[in-house]
Amino acid sequence: MLELKAVESGYGETQILHGLSLVSQKGKVLAVLGRNGAGKSTTLKTIMGLLPLKAGEIEFDGKPIGAKTFNVANGGIAYVPETRDIFPSLTVRENLEISAKNFGRSGSEWNMDRVLELFPRLDERMSNSGSQLSGGEQQMLAIGRSLLMNPRLLILDEPTEGLAPIIVKLIHDKLQELKTAGLSMIIVEQNFGFATSLADNVAVVSKGQVVWTGNAAEIRAANEVQNKWLGI
Numbered sequence: 001m002l003e004l005k006a007v008e009s010g011y012g013e014t015q016i017l018h019g020l021s022l023v024s025q026k027g028k029v030l031a032v033l034g035r036n037g038a039g040k041s042t043t044l045k046t047i048m049g050l051l052p053l054k055a056g057e058i059e060f061d062g063k064p065i066g067a068k069t070f071n072v073a074n075g076g077i078a079y080v081p082e083t084r085d086i087f088p089s090l091t092v093r094e095n096l097e098i099s100a101k102n103f104g105r106s107g108s109e110w111n112m113d114r115v116l117e118l119f120p121r122l123d124e125r126m127s128n129s130g131s132q133l134s135g136g137e138q139q140m141l142a143i144g145r146s147l148l149m150n151p152r153l154l155i156l157d158e159p160t161e162g163l164a165p166i167i168v169k170l171i172h173d174k175l176q177e178l179k180t181a182g183l184s185m186i187i188v189e190q191n192f193g194f195a196t197s198l199a200d201n202v203a204v205v206s207k208g209q210v211v212w213t214g215n216a217a218e219i220r221a222a223n224e225v226q227n228k229w230l231g232i
């Protein structure tokens, strides 16, 4: 469904991705793993058009993805950044409404009610501003907002970062529900257990290239891969 072919990208003059190639399949969860600074977030930002593609190709459903972030999002890819980027001065309801208004289509699969059913906690916080939410609630809001875009592919950058174990478990269960419902996902994670229990497939990134691919069971059994590329 999404294919990166020999992608080169970076920040200004600094090249970070050096011919990175990977494939994410429809209906599957791909975990992208790697040490700090390997280029995982850079990969996601390049997919989303937040960093320029210097060389290589990115195809979504067999067609070039387009260079502008709005077009990538409109084409069906929702992105939850590491920073979550919710609007701190707007209420939970307003944060959700902006997404529903910009991307909601009549008869579409995701609407406000379904998001609140998935995250009842958000329903209790509808009148609170973004800045009043806990880290876990912010992550729920960021995911809920992205679902209102009715994506065909959901991309998450370190969804568990800074969250308490009980919230990590909750986010895990919700993403598992979305997976069961057939949503395709790419998840960048430092939490190996979280990532490999959700993932079908795994790509390991080091120094801006994919150095290992396989399925989740394979990497769980491959201690030397974990040790060499992830420092586990």
Ligand SMILES: Nc1ncnc2c1ncn2[C@@H]1O[C@H](COP(=O)(O)OP(=O)(O)OP(=O)(O)O)[C@@H](O)[C@H]1O
Residues within 6 Å of the ligand: 011, 014, 016, 034, 035, 036, 037, 038, 039, 040, 041, 042, 043, 190
């Ligand atoms: N805004 C930036 N300007 C310049 N260099 C950057 C910028 N953001 C990241 N980098 C550099 O790009 C490299 C890859 O960073 P990236 O954020 O993609 O790593 P990562 O694999 O996602 O790791 P992490 O888990 O630390 O986020 C690092 O060397 C980092 O210092």
